[in-house]
Amino acid sequence: MxxxxxxxxxxxxxxxxxxxxxxxxxxxxxxxxxxxxxxxxxxxxxxxxxxxxxxxxxxxxxxxxxxxxxxxxxxxxxxxxxxxxxxxxxxxxxxxxxxxxxxxxxxxxxxxxxxxxxxxxxxxxxxxxxxxxxxxxxxxxxxxxxxxxxxxxxxxVFLSREETYADISPVRLNSNGVTAFISIMRGCDNMCSFCVVPFTRGRERSRDPYSIVAEARDLFAQGYRDVTLLGQNVDSYKWKASEESKETCNFAQLLEQVALIHPDLRVRFTTSHPKDFTDEVLHTMAKYENICKYIHLPAQSGNSRVLQLMNRTYDREWYLDRIAAIRRILGEECGISTDMIAGFCSETEEEHQDSLSLMEIVKYDFAYMFTYSERPNTPAAKKLADDISPEVKNRRLNEIIEMQQKSSLERNKLDLGKVHKVLVEGTSKRSEDHLQGRTSANKVVVFPKKHYKKGDYVNVFVNDCTNATLLGEAID
The missing domain is CATH 3.40.50.12160 (Methylthiotransferase, N-terminal domain)
Structure with a gap:
């Protein structure tokens, strides 16, 4: 794509x-x-x-x-x-x-x-x-x-059913010393028709929670303050000690264990799949202030027939139910982002409008947007015709872009006049006199440097915004 x-x-x-x-x-x-x-x-x-x-x-x-x-x-x-x-x-x-x-x-x-x-x-x-x-x-x-x-x-190029590299301590490359990734699982069992990941990364296997928590604890001791738990589909994380053992751990339980390391350690995760995204995860997020209130929940399309062709295993109604659950349990301030594909095989103009209407209903904070391009050996390449012209794909994509720009600005304007707790990640790339960091909802905030430094938590009063960034002043 x-x-x-x-x-x-x-x-x-x-x-x-x-x-x-x-x-x-x-x-x-x-x-x-x-x-x-x-x-x-x-x-x-x-x-x-x-x-x-x-x-x-x-x-x-x-x-x-x-x-x-x-x-x-x-x-x-x-x-x-x-x-x-x-x-x-x-x-x-x-x-x-x-x-x-x-x-x-x-x-x-x-x-x-x-x-x-x-x-x-x-x-x-x-x-x-x-x-x-x-x-x-x-x-x-x-x-x-x-x-x-x-x-x-x-x-x-051997693909393993067991390898998780759990015992290897990663060397942090290009690190800002504040944020880090922790891989919690590998592979993917979802056979989305457009995707090569199951063929290039193999079947799902979950890393043991003890090594994950130990890595997060070590990162906190080194001064890191924000960790992102990574997986192709983190919601399907499920570990079992052995076939005979009753000791298990699902994603909500793992999320809680990492959150309990220290209140100053922010915890994020990506990516979620709508079919596996549970209320248990949402209630765990609500329980701990340091679990960031941000969810990347790829929709890919807003039309149920297209979703079925994509083999996403949910429909429009299911997806909107998950959005409603997020808003009900975590509130309107929770950040939500998505992936959206324009011009998937046989997508009609009416079905494209369904994607736009889904975006208008949800009002995503930001999005990753694509035109569909066929990948060799995927189910879509084998069974479906890539029959939407490049011109139509690009026009539809531009309409998706326009909708998202409108939503991003609208969502950012809701933060005006509010104070947000910001974790400073470093100097703003546009000015040495300003710092930048993120809110719990994963929004970038830029504010005058004053005496603050990287790794600090700072309360920032937001007084302006673009569709990409919040602007404000630190308050002591």
């Missing part, structure tokens, strides 16, 4: 970077003889995986570098959710050709979802690539690097 760039004013600046710019490894010199460089594309799960990869290779004597020209091993951690995402990686590989020429012996590896989708075929298509490694094979990287050092092409 082609994510809209021009609409990203509605998202935060951090979200913009996640969508458009790769994240690269930081410079860390511990005196080791070899250096690795890693570029991460796509979703937050990929960024979290890159932190696992870095941890594994640091144990093997690698330092990290932020300049690929100084690297002995270059990794691209890839995304396969959109054709455009894959093309970015191919273009990047062309730019890296000169590195191989100028520094013979430099290794280039492709990691993640694109590696899993194309497997060994990738080595034929991109001859400068030395390693192709799927998301469940990162423990095998030391052997694969050794194999590539010997002049062999190295491939491991």
């Amino acid at each position: 082609e994510r809209v760039v021009q609409q990203l004013e509605i998202l935060t600046e951090t979200d913009k970077e996640a969508c458009e710019m790769p994240r690269i490894s930081k410079e860390e010199n511990r005196g080791n003889s070899r250096k690795m460089y890693i570029e991460s594309y796509g979703c937050q799960m990929n960024f979290a995986d890159s932190e696992i990869v870095t941890s594994i290779l640091q144990e093997q004597g690698f330092d990290t570098t932020s300049d690929f020209n100084n690297a002995d091993v270059i990794f691209l951690n890839t995304c396969a959710i959109r054709e455009n995402a894959e093309q970015k990686v191919r273009n990047r590989l062309k730019h890296l050709t000169n590195v191989k020429k100028n520094r013979p012996g430099t290794l280039i590896g492709v990691l993640g979802c694109m590696a899993e989708r194309l497997k060994s075929k990738f080595l034929e298509e991109e001859r400068i690539v030395d390693m192709v490694v799927g998301p469940d094979a990162y423990r095998d990287l030391p052997r694969l690097v050794e194999e590539a050092d010997g002049g062999q092409k190295a491939v491991n």
Whole structure:
């Protein structure tokens, strides 16, 4: 799906970077003889995986570098959710050709979802690539690097039913020292007809809660104050100690355990699936002030027939019931965002209007918006015709954008004249004299710096806004 760039004013600046710019490894010199460089594309799960990869290779004597020209091993951690995402990686590989020429012996590896989708075929298509490694094979990287050092092409795209990397402590890359991701599960069992994730990341498996809580507790001790629990579908998190054991943990229970670490540790999560999103989770969120009142609940379409074609396993009424539950239990101030696809297979004009009407009813705080693009080997590619013209898709997408811009501004105006507790994440990118942070509802707030610093909780009186940002003054 082609994510809209021009609409990203509605998202935060951090979200913009996640969508458009790769994240690269930081410079860390511990005196080791070899250096690795890693570029991460796509979703937050990929960024979290890159932190696992870095941890594994640091144990093997690698330092990290932020300049690929100084690297002995270059990794691209890839995304396969959109054709455009894959093309970015191919273009990047062309730019890296000169590195191989100028520094013979430099290794280039492709990691993640694109590696899993194309497997060994990738080595034929991109001859400068030395390693192709799927998301469940990162423990095998030391052997694969050794194999590539010997002049062999190295491939491991084995998908596991057990791997969660629970025992590996991630190396935080490009960290602001305040916010961090914690992966709680891997894979996806939802066979949405448009999505490649079940084929590139495998079946769902949940990480044990003890290791998750321990990682969150360690992050808090290091000074982090905001953790996001990550999963393709966090609401289906379910851990059981063993087949014989009665000890289990669902997502609401895990959320509570992390929240209990400390009141100053904010807890977020993404992504939720409407079919699994329970009132138990909502009541747990309501119980703890430090569980952020923000939910990303992808709709994808506002029409029940289209949702059935997408194999989303819920209809419009079910989705609106979940929205009503959020408003009933958490109140109107809870932030809600969504994903929306324009021009899915056979979508009629009337069905497109249903998506617009859903957006008008819900009034999302912000949204990720796409035109549908067919992904190879998905159920939609095999069974459904991609029969909406690019012109119609783009026109519908622009109408979705316009609706969301209106809703974002309307929702932000509701915050005017109110005081919000803001966790400072750093200096505003537009002014060294201003700080920026987030509210519980995941809205970015910019305010004059004064004596405050990164990591502080600050009460901010909001006196102005755009459709992307709240503006205000700190009050002591």
